[in-house]
Amino acid sequence: MVDVIVAGGGPVGTMLACELRLHGVDVVVLDKEPEPSPHSRAFRLQPRTMELLDYRGLAERFVDGRKKWPKAHFAGLQPLLELGDLPSPHPYSLLIPQAETEQLLAARADELGAPVRRGHRLTGLDQGGDGVTAEVSGPDGPYTLVARHLVGCDGGRSTVRHLAGFDFPGTEAQVTALLGDVLLADRSQLPTGVPGTLRTERGLLMAVALEAPVVRVLTTEFRPPRGDTACPVTIAELRESVERVTGSVVDISEARWLSRFGDATRLATRYRRGRVLLAGDSAHIHFPIGAQGLNLGLQEAVNLGWKLAATLRRGAPTALLDSYHDERHPVALRVLRETRAQLALMDPDPRTDPLREIVGELLALPEANQHIASLVSGTDVTYGAGQGDHPWIGRPAPSLELKTADGPVRTAELLRTGNGVLLDLAGTVPSERYADLLASRSVTAIRAQAVDVPGVEALLIRPDGHVAWAGTGRDPDLPVVLETWYGLAAR
Ligand SMILES: Cc1cc2nc3c(=O)[nH]c(=O)nc-3n(C[C@H](O)[C@H](O)[C@H](O)COP(=O)(O)OP(=O)(O)OC[C@H]3O[C@@H](n4cnc5c(N)ncnc54)[C@H](O)[C@@H]3O)c2cc1C
Incomplete structure (x- = not known):
């Protein structure tokens, strides 16, 4: 197994x-x-x-x-x-x-x-x-x-x-989009406003240059898909869609990849x-x-x-x-x-x-x-209240430049191993006392000198970088927080 x-x-x-x-x-x-x-x-x-x-x-x-x-x-x-x-x-x-x-x-x-x-x-x-x-x-x-x-x-x-x-x-798709990574016989055929996104009364056309000579052409028509959506897209289908959206004919000489998708949500x-x-x-x-x-x-x-x-x-x-x-x-x-x-x-x-x-x-x-x-x-994603009411709890850990006995380190670098981190910023966390607890929870204790972190002596950072707890080193909650580290994440 x-x-x-x-x-x-x-x-x-x-x-x-x-x-x-x-x-x-x-x-x-x-x-x-x-x-x-x-x-x-x-x-x-x-x-x-x-x-x-x-x-x-x-x-x-x-x-x-x-x-x-x-x-x-x-x-x-x-x-x-x-x-x-x-x-x-x-x-x-x-x-x-x-x-x-x-x-x-x-x-x-x-x-x-x-x-x-x-x-x-x-x-x-x-x-x-x-x-x-x-x-x-x-x-x-x-x-x-x-x-x-x-x-x-x-x-x-x-x-x-x-x-x-x-x-x-x-909800079912109400919009039909076609994508083509294509070669155009003449790139000057692309209508005004492209590269970029062109919005007409009939839909959207986006065209962006990929690795030369490939151009990504993407049409979006605001009507439900018709016919068999599992059927492969053809060059003719993409060309007709461009024409419906823009009124212009674009001569697609070759397609590297054609695909269709919609707004089913x-x-x-x-x-x-x-x-x-x-x-x-x-x-x-x-x-x-x-x-x-x-x-x-x-x-x-x-x-x-x-x-x-x-x-x-x-x-x-x-x-x-x-x-x-x-x-x-x-x-x-x-x-x-x-x-x-x-x-x-x-x-x-x-x-x-x-x-x-x-x-x-x-x-x-x-x-x-x-x-x-x-x-x-995605930078504002917060995972609700954890233990305590410090405003950092649940948020991505702040990016700090820390000084440790092993030299300078950024917060992000502490998470390389995928373990959680108990960051002691004031030398007040009795980490030896918690050694067994830390080991069993795969949490690494790091002593660092803080730069400008008012009111925070210690932080518990989850492996995904979110703050699980913030407080003082002698906070009676800390051993409880470590004990219930998993329960904590489950709230
Ligand atoms: C036009 C377009 C533009 C996009 N642009 C962006 C963008 O800029 N940024 C962004 O964040 N997202 C974008 N997306 C969305 C993004 O492409 C997808 O969200 C992403 O690919 C999802 O990754 P995934 O691993 O979940 O699924 P997929 O990438 O779909 O991977 C699923 C894998 O599972 C395999 N598989 C399927 N069935 C089985 C099976 N039964 N057994 C074994 N293997 C199986 C498949 O072969 C495939 O390799 C875009 C999507 C489209 C269509």
């Missing part, structure tokens, strides 16, 4: 496998495709995702010469969102094709001993009292695999979600059913606007990884696993609301124009701009 089967070796499944391996969890990642896709859906990583990658020492290899854009779009409105003033050490969108994100994560999973088994499709699952039996169809034929837990990271059409009986309520009502959990697109689908889905999924993987590891390795109570749903479901709900709001603002109906103008005026106000920027970048 293995500890965890991750069904789906896309970005979310691979990230989750990396998190589990940090804690020595025995994990098998299955992916139905024999090769990773060379095509990229996502192109942007958000500030909170960059912070998480930084915690694990991966930010540098992701940045590696790529563009850091200190802005973000909201519903194609002007002014753009300003990320530069966010309270984050990574106040930018990183422009990186999804295929490269996946390569970097797969390399990391290899390093940590969790290579993706490619060409292995999960076809069945059965939950028993002690474990989950998965039926898999691999290159050498079918086989079964038993694990203590199984996580469905198998995308929007998730087999796991279906087989394990998760409810997935929501759904969210699993629970993220866990017994020993089966969901993460990433398997748990939620929405219109891909504002660079949200991949970021949301990676953030889920980092919330779930340490909790699943603590359950398997250190006997943490089931309540800790439930806190994954309790903390992340509301965040996904917010993202669904925000993508629906953006799409509603993009509606080509001229009656939407006054609304766009008013929201544009609001975005020109720095406070409103920051509010929306924090929302789309």
